Amino acid sequence: VTVRGRKAKLxxxxxxxxxxAVRHDVWWWSDAxxxxxxxxxxxxxxxxxxLAMPAFAWAAEAFGLEDEQ
Amino acid sequence: VTLAIxxxxxxxxxxxxLAARRLGGxxxxxxxxxxxxxxxxxxxxxxxxxxxxxxxxxxxxxYRKGIGVFAMMASSSALVVPLVFLxxxxxxxxxxxxxxxxxxxGWLRSRFRSERFALAMVAASTALLIPYLLVGLIGAGxxxxxxxxxxxxxxxxxxxVAAVIAVYVTAxxxxxxxxxxxxxxxxxxxLGGVAVVIVLQHDGGLAATMQKLVATRPELATxxxxxxxxxxxWAFVPLSAAAFPHLALHWMAARSAASFRLPMVAYPALIxxxxxxxxxxxxxxxxxxxxxxxxATNGVLVALLARHAGAxxxxxxxxxxxxAVMSSLDSQALSLGALFTHDVxxxxxxxxxxxxxxxxxxxxxxxxxxxxxxxxxxxxxGIFRLGSWAFAGFAALAPIYxxxxxxxxxxxxxxxxxxxxxxxAWLVLFFGGHDAVTSARIHPAAVLTILSTLALIVGSLLRPxxxx
Numbered sequence: 459v460t461v462r463g464r465k466a467k468l469x470x471x472x473x474x475x476x477x478x479a480v481r482h483d484v485w486w487w488s489d490a491x492x493x494x495x496x497x498x499x500x501x502x503x504x505x506x507x508x509l510a511m512p513a514f515a516w517a518a519e520a521f522g523l524e525d526e527q
Numbered sequence: 528v529t530l531a532i533x534x535x536x537x538x539x540x541x542x543x544x545l546a547a548r549r550l551g552g553x554x555x556x557x558x559x560x561x562x563x564x565x566x567x568x569x570x571x572x573x574x575x576x577x578x579x580x581x582x583x584x585x586x587x588x589x590y591r592k593g594i595g596v597f598a599m600m601a602s603s604s605a606l607v608v609p610l611v612f613l614x615x616x617x618x619x620x621x622x623x624x625x626x627x628x629x630x631x632x633g634w635l636r637s638r639f640r641s642e643r644f645a646l647a648m649v650a651a652s653t654a655l656l657i658p659y660l661l662v663g664l665i666g667a668g669x670x671x672x673x674x675x676x677x678x679x680x681x682x683x684x685x686x687x688v689a690a691v692i693a694v695y696v697t698a699x700x701x702x703x704x705x706x707x708x709x710x711x712x713x714x715x716x717x718l719g720g721v722a723v724v725i726v727l728q729h730d731g732g733l734a735a736t737m738q739k740l741v742a743t744r745p746e747l748a749t750x751x752x753x754x755x756x757x758x759x760x761w762a763f764v765p766l767s768a769a770a771f772p773h774l775a776l777h778w779m780a781a782r783s784a785a786s787f788r789l790p791m792v793a794y795p796a797l798i799x800x801x802x803x804x805x806x807x808x809x810x811x812x813x814x815x816x817x818x819x820x821x822x823a824t825n826g827v828l829v830a831l832l833a834r835h836a837g838a839x840x841x842x843x844x845x846x847x848x849x850x851a852v853m854s855s856l857d858s859q860a861l862s863l864g865a866l867f868t869h870d871v872x873x874x875x876x877x878x879x880x881x882x883x884x885x886x887x888x889x890x891x892x893x894x895x896x897x898x899x900x901x902x903x904x905x906x907x908x909g910i911f912r913l914g915s916w917a918f919a920g921f922a923a924l925a926p927i928y929x930x931x932x933x934x935x936x937x938x939x940x941x942x943x944x945x946x947x948x949x950x951x952a953w954l955v956l957f958f959g960g961h962d963a964v965t966s967a968r969i970h971p972a973a974v975l976t977i978l979s980t981l982a983l984i985v986g987s988l989l990r991p992x993x994x995x
Contacts, residue, residue, distance in 0.1 A: 478606055478762075481598065484755055490741045490748035495733040496807075497741070497748040500594040504803060507605040510795040514609045518788040521613060 466520035473513045481506050532842030533674040536714070536849055540707045541691050547706035548699025553881040556700035556888060557629050557865050558780040563705055565789035568781050571705040572790050573797050574712035574854030575773055576608065579666050581801045582715065582848055586828040589809025590819070593747030596809075599761045601802035605795035607765035612791050615769045615925075616778040618932045620787070623779040630862075631775035631928070632870040638931045639939040640992070647946060648924075649870045652772050653863060655920040660859050660899045661907070662914035663852045664689060668903065670852070673829065674845040685903055688849065689896040692857045696864075697889040701780050704857045711850035716797060718847040719804030726811055726835045733807070740810055747813055760973035767921035767972070769928045773855070773862040808832075856896075864891030916957055916971065923949040923975035926983050934987070941987030948982035949975060 486498050493501040518524065554560055563571070578584075588596040619631060628634045632652070636645035664685045671684025695703045730736045741748045750758070768774055781787060805828070812827035815834070819827060833841045868887040873879055879887070907913075927945050930937035956964055956971050964971050 474606065474610065481602055481606065481762075482755065482759060487755070488749045488751050490745050492734065492737050492741065495737055497594050497737060499748070499750050500597055500803075500806065503598050503602040504799055507602055507795040507799045510606055510609070511792050514613075514791040514795070515788070517613060518791055521617075523613075523617065523784045523788050523791075 463520070463522075466516075470513065470517040470520040473516065474510075477506055477510055477513060528838040529842035529845060530671075530675045530679075532839065533671060533845040533849060536846035537687070537691050540710060540850070540853060541695055543710045544695025544703035544707040545698055547703050548695075549702055553629065553884045555702070556885045557861075557869075558776070559701040559705055561624065561780055562782050563701075563777070563780045563786065564782050565786045567705050567709050568777065568786050569790040569793050569797075570709035570712040571854075571858070572612075572774060572777055573716075573794065574708035574851075575777060575858040576604075576768060576771075576855075577712075577715075577801060577851055578663060578855050579670075579848045579851040582719065582805055582844070582851055583825060583828055585802055585805035586809035586812065586831075587824045589747075589806040590813045590824050590827045592752045593744075593749065593810070594806060595750035595753040595758065597802055597806050598750060599753060599758050600764070601798050601806075603758075603762040604765040605798040607762060608768050609791040609794045611766065611768045611925075612778070612787050612794075615928050615932060616774075616781075617784050617787050619775060619928075620778050620781050620784065622932075628779065630865050630869050631772055631779070632866055635927070635931065635942075636870070639942045641939050641942075644939060644942060644946070645870055647943075648927075649866050651920070651924065651946060651950065652770070652866065655917045656772070656859055656863060657899065657902070658913040658917045660856060660895070661903055663856045663859075664899055664903045665906070667849060667852045667856075670845050670848045674842065682900075682904055686900055688853060688856070689900045692853060692860060693893050693896050696857050696861050696892050700885070700888070701776070701861060704861050705777070705780070707857060708854040711854040712797075715847040715850045715854075716800050718843060719801055719808075722832055722836075722840065722844065723804035723807050725840065726808060726831060729835050730811060730815075736811060736814070739814060744813055747810055754968040757968040757970070760970040763922050763972040763976050764918050764970060765922075766925040766976060767918045769925035770921045771862075772866060773858040776862045776865060777858065860892045860895045861888075863895045864888045867891035867894075912961075913957075916953070919970065919972035919975050920949060920953050922972040923953065923979040925976065926980040930983055930987070936987050936991060937983065938987040938990060938992040940990035940992075941983040941985075944986030945979040945983035949979045952978050 483502050486502055489498050491498045549555060551560060585596060619634060622634055626637065632645050632648050635648055636642060667688040668681035668685030672679050672681045695707055727733050727736055746752060808828055808831055812831045816827060816830055829841060829844060832844050865888060868884050868891055872887055873884065927942050952975050956974065
């Protein structure tokens with residue numbers, strides 16, 4: 459693993475850890491404010507799912523899945 | 528109309544499965560020639576992993592507890608399952624391709640160099656998978672009974688579904704299973720979106736419906752009904768994907784490591800597409816059909832759709848539920864057939880030629896479905912509770928796979944310790960500590976996984992494997 463490769467892997471892993479931590483958004487636990495037509499507690503979770511897509515694309519690249527046949 | 532749509536969907540799946548079959552040897556039958564590309568890998572993995580709970584159960588939970596069900600069950604899967612593909616699926620695919628393994632247990636046997644451990648893992652995986660199969664088959668029987676307005680007995684419906692699965696899985700093995708799953712996944716994923724658009728249009732749109740919810744049932748628009756620890760410990764449940772033999776068989780059927788990229792990236796999107804409509808429809812049902820309690824809440828989605836769109840949409844919903852049930856059942860039956868052939872019969876009875884392996888695999892699939900159907904006739908008490916606990920058992924087996932792939936010092940003793948602790952702790956908690964765990968609002972998957980991880984580490988450090 460090159461230094462650059464290791465850094466990319468760590469950065470992708472860090473992005474996923476942050477998303478996982480933010481998933482426990484206790485600050486909106488009792489908040490019923492509507493955002494984009496949905497309660498904020500649901501809208502925020504949907505946003506986390508959508509942000510997971512580029513994070514996993516990054517992880518797939520960092521771990522070299524694209525090149526391996 | 529309702530029954531006709533449901534039966535038509537069965538015929539379509541059967542036709543697709545049979546049309547896809549190809550002649551070939553052992554690897555073609557069990558692993559589709561290790562040739563599954565990204566799109567089909569995504570659709571079959573998602574269809575195999577999602578059950579009818581994502582449609583009916585999610586709406587019922589949302590009706591009872593509100594939006595929190597999405598955080599508890601869906602967003603955790605969206606983050607954990609693609610990670611499992613990367614951490615377990617890709618390395619397992621690499622080793623299976625290099626060493627020629629057909630089942631995940633075959634790799635465990637070679638990794639921990641123990642025939643007995645492999646057999647014990649077959650026994651544990653089968654014991655945990657049978658309740659899961661039972662829940663699906665009983666659900667299919669109930670669905671066809673409802674679709675026929677009560678004219679079809681539940682046993683006839685479940686037998687028909689088991690027979691359809693048996694025909695296409697034995698005819699075309701993994702390739703037929705993957706093709707049928709792809710069709711089923713596309714269908715039940717689109718269904719939720721269509722249903723929620725129709726219902727919300729009728730009610731004045733999403734914003735107006737949610738404003739009404741906040742005004743009349745504000746507790747459902749927040750997560751106040753759930754504990755923070757409850758949501759956190761539910762995140763251990765999707766770890767079970769690491770130890771599901773039916774998912775592992777699909778990973779091993781992938782064409783390349785690059786084939787895993789699309790499933791990893793698109794999985795969170797598919798989770799959102801299926802779960803958000805179910806959760807929203809559950810909330811709408813809470814506004815329109817208030818006061819339901821107990822098992823009656825399980826039918827809120829059917830009742831809501833019948834109210835808004837009549838028989839045809841209810842028929843499509845029944846077909847969607849059947850698709851979600853069958854896309855898991857077929858893969859589970861094929862994986863148990865593969866374990867039966869490669870990890871029990873073949874190991875005990877010596878080398879078999881490829882034709883005989885495929886023949887035994889087919890017998891295994893039919894036996895699994897037949898035995899499951901016969902047990903389903905007894906309607907075992909507490910089977911649904913057992914089904915949900917099966918996930919906890921699989922989650923506790925996940926550390927064995929993860930450590931086996933990534934920790935060189937993971938030893939046979941450590942693997943045995945993790946398996947032993949899982950079995951004992953599962954039995955103790957299921958029979959003796961169920962109330963304590965549920966009243967503490969902790970999912971048993973968290974307790975079991977932490978205990979099995981500790982056992983694996985301690986066992987491996989205390990008794991490393993001898994150097995070869």
